[in-house]
Structure formats: C-alpha cells, structure tokens
Amino acid sequence: MSSDVASEAAQAPEPPAELNDRLGYLLKHAQQRLVELTADALGPYGITGRELGVLLVLDGLGPTSQQDVARRMGVDRTTMVALIDALEAKSVVVRRPYEEDRRRNVVEFTERGHELFVQARKASDEAERRFVSPLEGTAAELFRAQLRAIIRATSE
Amino acid sequence: MSSDVASEAAQAPEPPAELNDRLGYLLKHAQQRLVELTADALGPYGITGRELGVLLVLDGLGPTSQQDVARRMGVDRTTMVALIDALEAKSVVVRRPYEEDRRRNVVEFTERGHELFVQARKASDEAERRFVSPLEGTAAELFRAQLRAIIRATSE
DNA sequence: TATTGTTATACTCTATAACTATA
DNA sequence: TATAGTTATAGAGTATAACAATA
Helix, strand or coil: CCCCCCCCCCCCCCCCCCCCHHHHHHHHHHHHHHHHHHHHHHHHHCCCCCHHHHHHHHHHCCCECCCHHHHHCCHHHHHHHHHCCCHHHCCCEEEEEECCCCCEEEEECCCCHHHHHHHHHHHHHHHHHHHHHHCCCCHHHHHHHHHHHHHHHCCC | CCCCCHHHCCCCCCCCCCCCHHHHHHHHHHHEEEEEEEHHHHHHHCCCCCHHHHHHHHHHHHCCCCHHHHHHHHHCHHHHHHHHHHHCCCCCCCEEECCCCCCCCCEEECHHHHHHHHHHHHHHHHHHHHHCCCCCCCCCHHHHHHHHHHHCCCCC
C-alpha cells in the first residue's frame, strides 16, 4: 500500500481516500487533466482550448457577430472581446464592419486561420480520445451521453 | 424545439450544437453545475465547497498540519493559509501550536465545527445525489468509476 | 430605449518568490 | 540546509458598470 516512488512534484501525490468518492473532487480533477491534455495538443498551433471553442462556434455558424459567439459559448460579451482580440492578433480571424447593422462586427476566419483551425481541431479530437481511452469499448460515448444528460437536467 | 421561455439570463440559452459533443465543453459545464448545486446546498452552513474539502481531509486524517491537508488536496501550502484563515474566522477549526515541532500548526475541529461539518457533508452528499440522478440505476456509481479511471490513467 | 462593442474595474482561484521561525 | 507558515504579488478567467455608436 506504500508508494514505491514519491511522484514528481505536488501534482498528484496519491488519490486522497477522503475525497476519492466525492464528485466535486473527481469532476474538478478530471476536467483539469483534460485541460492539460488539450493545452499540450494545441500548443503547436498557438491557440488555447477556449480559443478553439470560439473557432468551433464560428465554423458552425459561419461569419457572425461577437455576441452571437459569446451567447453560444455561454460567456459574457465583455469576455469575448479579449478572446477575439487574441485570435485577430494571430491572424486567425478578422473583424469586418457589418454594413447592414453598423453596431456589429462580423467575425470570420482568415484563409490561413481556417487551415489552422482544421488541424487544431484534429489535434484536440485526438487529445479527447486519449482522455477517454481508459474507458472500455462504447463506454467513451456513454460518458459523453452522461455528461449531456446531467447538464440538461440541471439547467432549469 | 423552440424554447417556451428565454431562460433567466445568459446562463444556458440552448446547448450549442457545435460544442455539444466536445468533452472540453461538457466537462467544464457539468462541473459548473455541480459547483452551483453544492454552493446552494452549503449556503445555510456558511462554508464553500473547497472549505468542505478541507474539512473532509481533516476528518479523515485527524488533527494535522496545514501542509498535510494541502498536499492531500493537491493545492499549494500558500493557498491553504487563506482557507484555514476563513475556517478559523468562522470558528469551525482552530490552529494550535505543535510542541513537538514548533514550525507547525495543528489544525483541528472545534466541537461546534465538527457538528457543522457532519451536517454540511450530508447536504453536499444530497446535492451530489441530485447531480447524478438523471443517470439511471447503477449508472451513477459507474460515472464515478469512470472519472476515477480517467484521473488515474492520465496522472503519470 | 435597446443593443453591440468596448474599457475600466474588481473578484476568485491559484501559484511563485521571499521572509521568519524553527529544525 | 531544509521545512512550516506567512505575506506580497501576479496571472488566469470571468463578471459588472458605464460609455459611445447605432438601431
């Protein structure tokens, strides 16, 4: 029962028995692991997981306003400003003035940005596959379905 | 398929199709829901979910040093200072000087604090049960097991 | 009046660096 | 030298309030 090695750092010294059946602990740490895996996978593409989220929404909706993207992701519109700023600074997306309603920007991919997105999405998909690979067979899809059911049921 | 009411705020306007099969999105939002349920459940007891985590470790280990608790929870010892400060301000725990090694504090429950902990844990347990109630039958325990398997396998 | 984008600001969570006192 | 607790500080991530331009 004693650990043979003391692990690298204070990262994951041992699963603490007192917390190991608490959903609060498990969910938080599982999420943290996925954040790390995703960050590693996206590193070469110079974007973060949250930025990939923006790009996924943009890819799904086509060119749209910042607020559309923000609503879709469930973040505040003020948060979206910095997110788009960062993506624009990397020339992944551009803001265009929208002539039909001049309060809005239209946000859209650059040509190079869309290519980067396609590759980054593949890398992120692969990271997610690795994340659920400890689950056997169809359990990976079940796991997604369970998360969806929980989110839906707890969103009233 | 259209929503009859526009929900309260920009909380969960509609599950966005572009993100609804991404583990990154699902895991983050599921965790957020549990955080909210737990916060509601613990509200009457005046403690947060993270503070309950401290108390769970303290209950498991008995009176220990701050660093023991921090290591156990996987947080930095500097983070633990404020956590213990808050619990001590509420008279849930006390710091005692440890005579055998005077660099350390011993952190332990107050009598009233332990009673509060027992009740708060029950409330949190109930919130976790509600969280996984959308899953049928033994799926709730399976869900925990899946999270444990993922955390274990991605911790090398 | 309401909406889009923006800035300034603040709050939470968390870590790193450096200090004190002990060992 | 190393460890326990502490403080100061800083960096994510995110939200609220207020403003300008536009509808």
